[in-house]
Amino acid sequence: MRAVFGLVGLVVVLAIVGLLAKKQLSATRAPVPALQTAPGAAPASAPPATVREQSQQVQQQVKQQMEGLMQQARPMPEDAAK
Template identity: 45%
Template structure:
């Protein structure tokens, strides 16, 4: 009787682990969206082209953020 309960418990534990592993594998295989970029503009092409497009998008976002900071800094200086 003890052996039967042990085997049932082991099978339940294995089932739970298999389900969790399957879910985590699904999460890992989903494409990752670039933060700040619309989902529809996912880069197409090979890995090198994708990397270059992502770098270009990040560079553009950085430049926009720097321009915004300069505008805010100028506004603060003018207010003083």
Template identity: 55%
Template sequence: MRIGLGIVSLLVVLAVVALLTRKSVDATRIAVPALQSAPAGAASAPATVREQSQQIQQDYKQALDKALNPPRPEPAE
């Protein structure tokens, strides 16, 4: 009797842990914005994942260059 109660309680605990784990994993899933279509102002949307990846890398590099090299102030005359 004691062994049976121990096994049943262990199975109940495992079921609760599995349920909580599944809920937390489902809550952390989000849509990937990089794979969405381009805005109307863009020239053309990349056709393949590779082109999308290269476009994202290029945009990131341009933003990084712009942040690291701010425009020089014009000298006062």
């Protein structure tokens, strides 16, 4: 009798885990929003049509952001001046 309850409990737990996994997978399959332009950047005339164009656009945005960050002065810690 204990074995039957153990098996029933195991099946219930597996069903719950399966439902949760299905719910998570369906949430990750949501459509990806279109790429957004950075504030202050000139808006693109048309959204990229191919994956290659989107990839190049993302690479360009990352490059611009990194160049902007590299131009900023690095803050000095307070105790380094002593």
